Each structure stands twice: as C-alpha cells, then as structure tokens.
Amino acid sequence: MGQNAGTNVLPLTMNKEAVTGQSELFATAAFDKGTNEFIIKIVNTSIQSKKIQLNLNGISSGKHKGKLTVLHASDLEAKNTLGKPETVIPIESAVELEAPVTEVSIQPLSFLVYRISL
Numbered sequence: 001m002g003q004n005a006g007t008n009v010l011p012l013t014m015n016k017e018a019v020t021g022q023s024e025l026f027a028t029a030a031f032d033k034g035t036n037e038f039i040i041k042i043v044n045t046s047i048q049s050k051k052i053q054l055n056l057n058g059i060s061s062g063k064h065k066g067k068l069t070v071l072h073a074s075d076l077e078a079k080n081t082l083g084k085p086e087t088v089i090p091i092e093s094a095v096e097l098e099a100p101v102t103e104v105s106i107q108p109l110s111f112l113v114y115r116i117s118l
Contacts, residue, residue, distance in 0.1 A: 004069075004113050006030025006039045025050065025106075032115075037066070040114040044106040052106065056099040059118065066116035068095040072107050 012019060012029035019027035024046035030039045038059060044050050056064075073088045080087050097104075097116055106112060 004030075004039050004041060004115065006032040006037075007034065010038075012040070021045075023050070024048075025052070035115075036118050038064075038114075038116040038118060040112075040116070042106055042112045042114075044108060044110050044112075047108045049108050050106045051103060053101060053103050054097070055101055056097065056116075059099040059116070061099055063096050063098055064116045064118065065094065065096050066114055068093050069113040069115075070107065070110055071112075072110035074109060076109065 008031045010029040010031055012027050014022055014025070014027075019025055019042075024044060026043040026045070028041050031037070032039060038056070040054065042052075069090045069092050071088065071090050078087050080089075095114065095116075097114070
C-alpha cells in the first residue's frame, strides 16, 4: 500500500485529534499532485464493523468518483502461503463519495484506501 503515500499530508482528525487508535480506528489523509487525487487510509482493528462520517472539507460539493482498495480477513491467523497465495488479497472497487460529508461502513479487521479523483 506504499504506492498510496501521496505528495502532501493532510490533516485528518476525530474529535479534533489525530486518529491513532481511538475506537480502534487509525487513519491518515494525503493529496497526490501527480494524479490529482485525495487519499484516505483507514484501519479498523476492531472485531466490529464501524460506520463513520467523513468530512471532506476543501473538496467541491457533489459526488466524486474514485477507487476503494480493501484488505480484510476475518481470521486473524489468515496468511498467504505457496499453496494458498490468495487467502488475503486487496480487493478494488469503484466508489462514489458525496462531498462535503459522507458516511462509510468499515468492515472489522480491515485496511481501506480511498483514492478520490478531484
């Protein structure tokens, strides 16, 4: 997921604090000048799914298309092996987020990367 670093780190907060484990969530945001995309990375370490509200301040109002990449395994011991190389793989899908505010659902034990085109 290193290809999702972006060129400029953006502030991303929950209750005015960096998202560093509160409610078992971790998150960062960046802008990529080369692709003109807003990147949001979210990790849910909980065994419960979460619904969160994203305030996409600074993005024009309306619908924005992008890509969502999800890495998820319900089994904490799951791992790829030579015999089963696709036990845990990233799944990509198209998404559309509404700015300035949108609500998203996050699976338990998952890592998500949103790349939103501006």
